[in-house]
Amino acid sequence: MQVRTPLTVVTGPLGSGKTTLLRHILATVPRKIAILMNEFGEIAIDSKVLAGKNVQMADLGGGCVCCSLLGEFEAAVNEIIDTVDPDIIVVETTGVAEPDALVFDVQESLPSVRLDGVVTVIDADAMVKYPYTGHTTRMQIEAADAIILNKVDLVSESDLTAIEEKLRSFNEVASILRTKRCRVDTDLLFGIVRERVQQPPDHVHQPQFESFSYKKPATFNRQCFEGLADSLGTEIYRAKGFVQFPEGTYLFNFVAGRWELEQFEQEATQLVFIGKQLSERKEDILERLSSCEQ
Missing domain, CATH: 3.40.50.300 (P-loop containing nucleotide triphosphate hydrolases)
Structure with a gap:
């Protein structure tokens, strides 16, 4: 068996x-x-x-x-x-x-x-x-x-x-x-093995979120980037990725208005932004990111 x-x-x-x-x-x-x-x-x-x-x-x-x-x-x-x-x-x-x-x-x-x-x-x-x-x-x-x-x-x-x-x-x-x-x-978390009979799903997705990404090899001014993070507001529900500062690369996590940076080995700045009606904020965020490049 x-x-x-x-x-x-x-x-x-x-x-x-x-x-x-x-x-x-x-x-x-x-x-x-x-x-x-x-x-x-x-x-x-x-x-x-x-x-x-x-x-x-x-x-x-x-x-x-x-x-x-x-x-x-x-x-x-x-x-x-x-x-x-x-x-x-x-x-x-x-x-x-x-x-x-x-x-x-x-x-x-x-x-x-x-x-x-x-x-x-x-x-x-x-x-x-x-x-x-x-x-x-x-x-x-x-x-x-x-x-x-x-x-x-x-x-x-x-x-x-x-x-x-x-x-x-x-x-x-x-x-x-x-x-x-x-x-x-x-x-x-493991060994639960709960008996269940899952019925065939019957649902149609109604996309609630949009996303866009940003990727560059540039180094960023940390104070400038933190100012951008503080201003993301509630329209941006989730943002994550890696940011290169002069002192090293950091993992960036933003959720529901809170954010944090954790030192992390990674090459190049790579960011993903997720939210509702994101197209209205996209150009402004991209411009502000560019302005933080050193």
Whole structure:
């Protein structure tokens, strides 16, 4: 009897902390892990963040893993099993993906794997700033076997209680794990093996977000760039990438008005901006980026 490879789906809204969770998993789980990523945007920032680890990467490119790339997803899973034979496969979906079709595809079309569980990462601070729960986020919560309620240090205890009640209204069975920077006991994420029968999905995507990218070998004035980051506002929901300053290259993460820089070895400045009605801000942001070049 063939031993099926366990597959875990990591999903959640844009900027919730999915890649941060993967970095934590890679640093703490002493097993051979294969990661498949499906990013939103022209530049695969997240896969570059994880590159160089003891991990097999398969980048599925832009688009939605739960719809247009299902055939490519199946091929990538089978190729990884044949060539790498990992202990665990982890699939990180883009923040605008609905996981139900992916779960159905795993169950119906990939006999070489078994669905171990769906882990949904939720940004507590974003839940407070943007209380409306859209259709896609709701689907991600409903599909979860475990919910990582991340960035709990940025909100009050009363807000956390309200968020957990809201999550419970969408999903009564998933465990809710409060975390800072997705530092969680990984034993709680693997070996879930919850029995489920996923019905064929019936949904049509209504794109909510636009994106554009910026890539140059230039070095940037840090004070100028930080001023730009401070001014992005709420129209830009998510921005990420690498920025070269005179003192070195940094990983830039912006979510819901907050941003941070983390020193990171990478060549050239590469940035992705994601938001609603982004075309109205694109030219201004590109001009300001150019003005920060040294």
